[in-house]
Amino acid sequence: MSPLEWISNLLLGAGLLCLFTGALGLYRLPDFYSRTHAASIIDTAAAALVVVGLALRSDSFATIVRLLLILLFMFFTSPTASHALAQAALQDGLRPWLAKRPRKTRARSGGAAE
Amino acid sequence: MTALFDALMQNPAVALWIAPLIPLAAAASSALLGGRRNLREGITVTAGVISAALAVALWPHAEAGLRVTLWDWLPGLTLAFELEPLGLLFATVASVLWPITSVYAAGYLRGNDEQHQSRFFACFALAIAAAIGIAFSANLITLFICYELLTLSTWPLVTHKGNADARKGGRTYLLILIGTSVGLLLPAIIWTYVLSGTTAFRSGGILAGQAGNATLTVLYALFLFGIGKAALMPFHRWLPAAMVAPTPVSALLHAVAVVKAGVFTVMKVSIYTFGLDTIRSSGAGELMMWVAALTMLTTAAIALTQDNLKARLAYSTISQLAYITLGAALAVKTAVLEGALHIATHAVGKITLFFCAGAIYTAAHKTRVSELDGMGMRMPYTFAAFTLASMSIVGLPPLAGSWDKLLLMEGALDAGFPLMMGVLMLGSLLSLGYLLPIPIRAFFRPAPGAASDDRVITDFPDGDPPPRPVPMQEAPLACVVPLCITAVTCVAMFFLEDRLIAPLARVLEGP
């Protein structure tokens, strides 16, 4: 096994670990925001690790470029999606768990929801 | 005009085509002319006279065995007309009585201010067309189509008044007639077609040897019950129900077209589909004979109990129709001739009776037998006609109805059912019982309380009012003249009858 494959395996393993963590978090965490956090681990870290791991295994340049492009797009879209999700929930007036008192969000939207 | 007529007579086939077209044209013009009463009724009566003349003029050709194919409709379905004595007799009855009834109807409808007169005349003419179609049908299919057309075209006449009662009566009328024809007659026709491969009417029948006796008996029963217009019990309810109609319609139903179409179909099926020999040899007729006898006696008994004049006449019709069915079911020559003759004589007699009933209603607005006391002097022509017609129906000589009762008794003997003689006599007695009291009451019982119904006098402190001369108060002339004509015909036919049935007799004797 070449070193490249070793690294690839390592990355894939790490990716799987992240995936598992994310899934576990999604299942176990108490409220929407923390679950979003867990889900975003899958979206970002796990996906990126797996993609890079796969890229290292590929022997075709075109495939590597495609994988890297996927990585690039995920780099932009996944955090944005998580952000948008959280933002939407916040705007809708969903209060994070553990917050001692509701942080007054925008008077317009928050007030309307409550 | 006469030249045209002569030309037609040279080509009886064309005349056969034209015969139903004349009333159809009258129907169309009545529908289109709408409110112009005089023109509309003028056309109707003219058409009636023409078609009566046409029918009479066809008599010399009665035995020519003329056949016209109208068109080949579908494989196995040919519409065709045929000229034969029995059909011509019926066609003549229908088309001669049509103009007379039209005149009467014009008087009646105007006298009673009825609505929808155009619809009335159009449907009436349509019904005549259908009746003539039935008369000339050369096969069961053509007959069935015209039969249904007759039912449908008379429905608006029965429902004429449009109120809840009339609609209910119309529903009963339509349901029983179409129910029996579609539910029993049509299957019978189909069965016949399956058995014999044809539906054409043939001398001697088409079913001889095509099926076993049991099958033939069932089939004959299907036919006779299916022809609801012949009003065998238990399918007679439509006739009393149709009494809601105006009187000219009742005349049409009872005398001119509808019930006559029914019994005519019975005769036609018996003679030309089964064949008299087949009916006799298979025993198919025996069952129906008893049904007819039962119908005759039962409905005559019911007629005795009816106080409503038209209802009494209606049950009388049912009873008289059974004579014809009985004649057909006896299936001997004399009995069948009786049936044919009775179609004509009963038509003339019963139309007179209904004309009278209508005239009484128009003139005095009386509908019950018990109200007729003393009416004879007020409406002498009407009640004279009534008396004549009643006696004809009962079968007293020298009136039209006497011959056929005699022939039927002869037929019963010929067929070997002497017991039937007793039944027939009882029937005649019953008819005497329900018809003759009416003129007797009218002529010999004094009018109740008031002398005239538009001036009710109640203030006679000391007993009965003094008798005073009763003013004559007949119905309009258009009503009275027709009923006098038909009454006279009752007498005249007594002397003409052998001419009416001679061609049929020759046909029945066969080649």
Place this chain on the structure above:
Amino acid sequence: MNGFVWIDIVLFTILAATAVGLARTRQLFAAAMLSGLFSLTSACIFVLQDAVDVAFTEAAVGAGMTTVLFLGTLALTRSREKVTPPRRSIPAALIAIFTGGVLIYASTDMPPFAAADTPVQQHPLTQRFLDDSMTEIGVPNVVTSVLASYRGYDTLGETVVVFTAAIAVLMLLGRGRPATSAEPKPREALPQPIQHDQRVLRVVSKLMLPFILLFALYVQFHGDYGPGGGFQAGVIFASGLILYALVFGLDAARAAVSPAALRRMVPLGVLIYAGVGFATLLLGGAFLDYNVLDAHDPAHGQHLGILLVELGVGITVTAAMLMLFYSFAARGVGR
């Protein structure tokens, strides 16, 4: 058992679980998301079966577009299903069970999956498509050959189906009832412009949009060589614009692609497709016989024909999808 079988089993399990979840949930938002998941899983299964084009379509239409339309509809209605008494669903359940039973019964005589000697594999049809399409049509992607040329008429029909759906929706939702025009303008349902301080979304969307549209064009024109074609491209194109509408507001999207333009584009695509058919008729060939488009080089005629009809499909699908979205999004919720 090789690994693919295990993947199949896992995917089918997920599919079944999703289906059960879909049937049981009363949360309509959750149902919408689950149906998206269902489509995505199906798409994965299609990929495993080497039906990449189908998977592509399923992912784009089923997982993407349909979900957006579901959400758009939900914005107009309540997000919870009315509680129905449980007995009402018994006949439906019976029908479903019966249908499933018949399908299982049918599968017992079905040719084994992926075997080489099935009727489908052995039929001359398959042989000809695989062996001769390169010479007859000259397009490497056999799926495209079959779709756009051999069975191009079916594809025309499918395009007309999309067109029909679009005008049906336009007819039913297109304009508010005349009475509402007098009322104050109702609050629009879905895309209100997101607040200006939410720069992340705006910036990232702006960044991504050109790529999405470019990708759509790539799918549109690369369909001859790889998976893709007018249907998928149209859906992707429409998704890009819908994203734009979601982030920047419906008015901005309308300014970019006006509803009036859409109303012309939907029929235009069908017209292009059918027009190619009539053109071939006029050139003396059969309906949709692309060979006659180039008198000298039939294969080139095929290329040209396929290009044109795929363009027609793409235009109609894009416009139809966008129109569906506009129609739903623009409906007032001021009831």
Place this chain on the structure above:
Amino acid sequence: MIAHLPILQVALPLLAAPLCVLLRSARAAWWIYLLASVAAFGSALLLASSVATHGPLHYAVGNWAPPFGIAYVIDAANAFVLVLVSGIAVATAIYAPRSIAAEIDPQRVYLYYACLCLCLTGLLGIVATGDAFNVFVFLEISSLSSYALIALGKRRQALLAAFRYLVMGTLGGTFVLIGIGLAYAVTGTLNMADLAQRLPALYGNRTLTAAVGFVSVGLAIKAAVFPLHAWLPSAYAEAPSAAGVFLSATGTKVAIYAFLRFAFGIFGAGLVFGHLPMSALILIVGTAAMLAGAAIACYQDDLKRILAWSSVGQIGYIVVGLGLASQQGLSAAFLHISAHALIKGGLFATAGIVALRLGTTRIDALAGLARSAPAVFVALLLGGLGLIGVPLTAGFVSKWALVMALIEADQWAVIAAVLLSSLLALVYVGRIIEVAWFREPPLLADTAQPSTPAPMALAMWGLVGVSLVAGVYAAPLSRAATAAAAALLGTAP
């Protein structure tokens, strides 16, 4: 030119639909629809005459010889249905403008015509094609457009009716698709002739049996065959009048034709009626349909609903005819397909005029119609007589043929049911006529009614008139039906 007619008569309405949408003018859309339907009708007539003289026509779309491409095959059977469907489309085109103007928001009218074009395309496509999958594609086109056509009904219930139709129709369409897919799985081909050639070797195959079942049930839903008819009454009753005329006359008929084609042209009579007990099943279902449909029609209080329920019953006659799977039975089915299409189209046209004049089609509101609108009433009467099957109407011709076929098959119980349901038809038609003719209108009704627009009257009389002519001068229609049946059975000379 005649060589291209098979495709032209489908493609022209197809081309017409986008044109309607592009031009965005109600008037232009109407002209386009009219021209497209006239063109389709003309092509269908030419095709029928060509088929009658020269035998079946084959057309390979894209010039790909079948089974590689999609083929159109026109024989006596589908030429018959094509003429019928496109002819009704012409009548609808004449009928539509005034009725649509009264019922539909003017801004949507051009879309409505586009939908009518699409529906026509779909129905013609189903009939003309020789490819099993192509049937499904055009089935979808016709279904989607008919949902839209129905949903635009004036009352709010129309939406619900269209939705129910959509749910059931989609189920039906899916079943058909599954059936076609299963047949493909065991043969590898979609061409009808090719399928027909390969399937006999597979009789007894469970996949094939299931395919027959799915296709049959799917098309039975589309054809509203009795236990699966639930969508029909409200859909046809709530649809705008013009759509009611078109759909009631053609929709279910085409589905039945499709079933005939699948049963005889693909699966084969040997499988469907020999190997499987479909014949008995179909006879039972058809008998139940004609009794139940007619019986329920007797209890309706709305003209359009009576007509719609009557359709459920009348479909039963067609189904019984095809269930016999004999030459006579099939030609009776074809006869009744045409007879009922004409009669019911004419009656829905009449109902549309009634709706326009009175603003409602409730039975009670019809009182006095015979005097206020005699022409409309006479059309109603004549159509009603046709439904009952009174002699000299087209309804009698087809019923007679059906009864003859039943006699040949010794199905006496079914004959009894046919007669009974004719009596029930008498009851529901009689109710309409009785109210319209004999009941006096309420005094308030003297307010001026809008008169009958001439084009609507023309279309109504066209349909009723043709049905009457077909009833009286029945031989040509009967010959065409016989030829159609022979073509399906493969016994054509």
